[in-house]
Amino acid sequence: MASPDGNHRHPETNGEAKPPAPKKQKLSTSITDSEIQSEFSHHDASVARINNGSFGSCPQSIISAQQRWQLRFLRQPDSFYFNDLKAGILESREFIRSLINADDVSEVSIVDNATTAAAVVLQQIAWGFTEGRFQKGDVAVMLHYAYGAVKKSMEAYVTRAGGRVVEVQLPFPVSSKEEIITEFRRALERGKENGQRIRLAVIDHVTSMPSVVIPVKELVKICREEDVDQVFVDAAHGIGCVDVDVKEIGADFYTSNLHKWFFSPPSVAFLYCRRSAKLSDLHHPVVSHEYGNGLAIESAWIGTRDYSAQLVVPSVLEFVNRFEGGIEGIKKRNHEQVVRMGEMLAKSWGTQLGCPPDMCSSMVMIGLPWCLGITSERDTLKLRVHLRDRFAVEVPIYYRAPKEGEVDPVTGYARISHQVYNKVEDYERFRDAINKLVGDKFTCASLSA
Ligand SMILES: Cc1ncc(COP(=O)(O)O)c(C=O)c1O
Numbered sequence: 001m002a003s004p005d006g007n008h009r010h011p012e013t014n015g016e017a018k019p020p021a022p023k024k025q026k027l028s029t030s031i032t033d034s035e036i037q038s039e040f041s042h043h044d045a046s047v048a049r050i051n052n053g054s055f056g057s058c059p060q061s062i063i064s065a066q067q068r069w070q071l072r073f074l075r076q077p078d079s080f081y082f083n084d085l086k087a088g089i090l091e092s093r094e095f096i097r098s099l100i101n102a103d104d105v106s107e108v109s110i111v112d113n114a115t116t117a118a119a120v121v122l123q124q125i126a127w128g129f130t131e132g133r134f135q136k137g138d139v140a141v142m143l144h145y146a147y148g149a150v151k152k153s154m155e156a157y158v159t160r161a162g163g164r165v166v167e168v169q170l171p172f173p174v175s176s177k178e179e180i181i182t183e184f185r186r187a188l189e190r191g192k193e194n195g196q197r198i199r200l201a202v203i204d205h206v207t208s209m210p211s212v213v214i215p216v217k218e219l220v221k222i223c224r225e226e227d228v229d230q231v232f233v234d235a236a237h238g239i240g241c242v243d244v245d246v247k248e249i250g251a252d253f254y255t256s257n258l259h260k261w262f263f264s265p266p267s268v269a270f271l272y273c274r275r276s277a278k279l280s281d282l283h284h285p286v287v288s289h290e291y292g293n294g295l296a297i298e299s300a301w302i303g304t305r306d307y308s309a310q311l312v313v314p315s316v317l318e319f320v321n322r323f324e325g326g327i328e329g330i331k332k333r334n335h336e337q338v339v340r341m342g343e344m345l346a347k348s349w350g351t352q353l354g355c356p357p358d359m360c361s362s363m364v365m366i367g368l369p370w371c372l373g374i375t376s377e378r379d380t381l382k383l384r385v386h387l388r389d390r391f392a393v394e395v396p397i398y399y400r401a402p403k404e405g406e407v408d409p410v411t412g413y414a415r416i417s418h419q420v421y422n423k424v425e426d427y428e429r430f431r432d433a434i435n436k437l438v439g440d441k442f443t444c445a446s447l448s449a
Helices: 033-039 060-075 077-100 114-130 148-159 177-192 216-225 295-299 313-320 326-349 377-391 424-439
Strands: 108-111 139-143 164-168 198-204 230-234 253-257 269-273 363-367 397-399 412-417
Touching: 033 060, 060 077, 060 313, 077 108, 077 269, 077 313, 108 114, 108 295, 114 148, 114 198, 114 230, 114 253, 114 269, 139 148, 139 177, 148 164, 148 198, 164 177, 177 198, 177 216, 198 216, 216 230, 269 295, 313 326, 326 363, 326 412, 326 424, 377 397, 377 412, 377 424, 412 424
Parallel strands: 139 164, 139 198, 198 230, 230 253
Antiparallel strands: 108 269, 253 269, 363 412, 397 412
8 A cells, every 4th residue: 555655554454563452441539520520611611501412522631632643743744644643543443342342443443423434334335236236226224313414325325326215204202112113114114015125224323303212233133134235323322322232233334423422522433344245345435545455444544634533532431431430330320310301301391201211312302392382393493592592501402293183282302411511500591491481471483583
């Protein structure tokens, strides 16, 4: 392989180096409340930020670690490129491998975000059509609640190449994982209706809007029984938010952002690709010098850019290990507290959660009072802006169309998140804001476009 202007060979491709084993988890005394506040002191203190789900959060110590990497590059770029960059990324990949229980570091690639990971997976599906391995009309299945950007990628890569996309219609509110399993089976049947093959199933681990934990292990198993060619789990919210054991889940591909619930700077994600001859034709959509050297190596150099977010993974692990129980402890406490806060809000507003607590992650959907008059997606955006501007509450809102005949239907659901920096007062401010709007007989119709 040739480097930007040299003939450096990647240590992994020429077999010179082995990835270093992750250091043992440090069992230090737990981080204190004031240290947590100081780690997130760059957050705008005037805002009740109960939306970790959208963009995540990054503590001061990681921002500093990232700046040190950036300076190492800027100080002597050539030396950094030839001596440090690839070894650093390999070390990050090994940490991720160990976190997600993958067999081999070659199964773990680091990419910018879940959107890029989806492009890697869907691009090779498109090639299946254009190179004649798939028949026109062969199917890709995805959830109706798949993330908007992933839906667009399906349009760009699958539909455009001649595939048919079948959506799994999921109920919301949802009361059990069996409802999801039933709908998933139905969609697979629809996919096979005309004797066509299902080439791919895209399954979210935690849907974005509305947010629900999907029984991925069960759905992957069904895919295997039903002879679905490939299964891709979109777990943009995965690591730090739900349990991630890629062997237990059993999908061919699994991606998770690290910048959402794993305290990494924007942006960094991993894409796990199970080792298999069938899945060897995987490439980064940005082609550079490493093309053909395997996805993980290709992804570690996609041209000159800032790779610092990929290099801080070991520092992030050090950060999470300052908390009792490490990332597992953080995840468990976030889940318990967000459910507690969700129940407090639902009780105050006389509404319900969008799903049972065991189907919530570190995010919970809560019904908003019907009298707010939420009648469209546009209304949810207007209300969100109003909550930000008037009450300094940052929270996304979901529109659910009413079913025929429903009386006083709950048409708006707020998605609250909990992360280590949140306080009960953040949720109380949201509670009081909605109660004030209800008391003032506010409706969304009163907000200008
Ligand atoms: C389920 C899901 N998939 C994909 C994405 C895209 O993530 P990113 O913007 O980091 O690529 C998101 C973002 O929220 C998401 O929730």
